[in-house]
Amino acid sequence: MPLPAFCTHETPLRLLKKARANRHDPVPRQILADWLEQYGGNEGTLLSRVLRSSFGTSTLQRLDPADTQQLKPFVGAIHGWFHGCQDDNHDPVVRAWLLAPDSFELNRGVWLEMMPVPAGTFLRGYSRAEVESEPDRLKRRLEKGISLDPDLELIAKPFLMAKYPTTQEQWLAVNKTDPSKFIGATRPVESIRWRGTRQFSRRISRKFKQTFSVPMPVEWEYACRAGTTTPFHFGDTCDGTQANCNGKKPYGTKSKGPYVVGTTPVGSYPPNDWGIYDMHGNVMEWCADDPAMEIDTTYYVRKGGCWRMPAIECRAASSNTRAFYGSGYNCGFRVLMRITNPDPA
Template identity: 35%
Template sequence: MSNIQVSVRIPPKLYEKLLAHTNAVGLPKSKVITQALSQYLETDEKEKPSSSIEERLVNVEKRLERLESSPTLDKSSNVIQTKEKEKKSQPTLSFKTPPLQEFFFERPIIDETGTILKRLKGESQCFKEELGDGIILEMIYIPGGTFVMGSTSDEPGSQVCEQPQHTVTLEGFFLGKFPITQKQWEIVAQYPKVNRDLGVDPSCFKGSDRPVESLSWEDAVEFCDRLSQYTQRPYQLPSEAQWEYACRGETTSPFYFGPTLTGDLANYMAKRLYAGESSSLYRQETTSVSAFYPNGFGLYDLHGNVWEWCADAWYSSYDNASTSGKPRSSSQQETRRVLRGGSWDEDAYHCRCASRYAYHPQAVGVSQIGFRVMLMASGQ
């Protein structure tokens, strides 16, 4: 039987949405359009058999999120494609936030030599917290999900403390788009004291858009407490499970850019090699938090620049780790806290998604340590 060709005029608005979806899922335009039409132009059980093509085209626009009915792995980039519906879902909050806003970004995917293979377009939601004096804190919504935490023993740079790998399921939360900057710190450090005093200008490397550093875990907790008191929203440090989930940005590779890292993509000791990339610039200081590309959630600076404090007490392995991603509490034998993400003064292997480090919560004066803040979407 010969094929029957049917000519269908796609409305311009729908065509633009199909193109946007093409970029989001990384599939060829022809495949996305064919898939959409073949899936939705057929009569649906709930639709009348007499529904016109034009009426069903309208439904295509409303139901694009079902193009990918389950998560799939793009093996060329180790990117897990999630349902569009999940990415755009509105969190259910038990407290008020400023209105959520959509924003768009671009991120590269690289091979083991550091060569950019392609650039993917992304979209996320955030709200802007007004801190005063025109300074804002951008909080990105991270949809809940399940991921495999930790590293395999054959991942280059892997440490025993990153094992065993285990599955963690998280509820949705908000995470700072950037590490807390010096201008944000200066504002909040002048809010009313909750438990301890804060210096207004603790950083070694000065710059309003550079991350604040040289502060202790206890200082970071006080910052969260003052911010919570000021906004009436329960800000906290992220658990390390939340941090790693957010850092991976729906990827499974050592770095959210791919199998390696380069000095063009992050601020670290790039003169030392991780895989097949070339040696590049070692800056020997912090940089602006927006100097490099974001990850799949639109988060910046999770590789390098400054280590970031997490809420968890340090444990030397993931034995008996929580599967819900809640922070682990201190024991009498161990009071150190978890650091994540590496810094400007670390090799690439310390900047991997799974890398973790321990440090004393009262320690100050270390220019490699900063933090970012978290807010549970459920208000817990």
């Protein structure tokens, strides 16, 4: 049973991980219970009561029958977050994800921050409304007999996604030179070729004994949407004030916004609901259908759009391809950390 939707926001995810890692400390659990009670509606209020009672069965017995029926599926899911290590049937990948480190010191004072992304399902691709609003795209789909609706995709395993695109100071903590055109320690590194992303990922994987790579396109879009179904994680429209894109060519609105010629420091715009920044605009991000692939294919997908692109090209579903030997001062990347070979004990 997946977690209730309101539990997949950044705040409860962090509280869940902290409370799970410190089961004997009541403070994180109390804070989580308070958050659920305030923001989780009726289900959150009921769950908060269970949390405060340490999952005692007496709490369930005191609930009204209708409330018990509503809450029962979620109690098992929440219970698994806290007691997975004592449950032989609990998924070891989820257990390892809950206990995984979420920050790594690449060099003195230079940190890589990762955000937890839970397993789940989502609607991938352009919505029917988006397709019908674009005559050329609509025509191609009708001619090829392709559905106008997005696809339902399953992300079977949780992972961790970099909080920001890889910055220049992070890149220089691992490499000797910075290829970027728009220089700045906290700006995203750009002008990166595909092989550069693989080299970076391998080096930090060896250093921290974890499995880093660029995300697959489906993982990237899932992490970008963070439970939303709109063209952008912040809504239906974009005019350059919500993300670093060409605001002179907005999407979903006639109101034109700023056009920043160049990249901006990461975190300059609000994050999505999972606490991940710069998923729209700034730099396009390399992806890979098979991050473990040893042989270069001709082309790889890039997601997210960039500072020079119109907002329509920066939507969650948008993508383009580039030859593995190409780069460009609008192309960067971020890393994903997979949970592999978890300790079954």
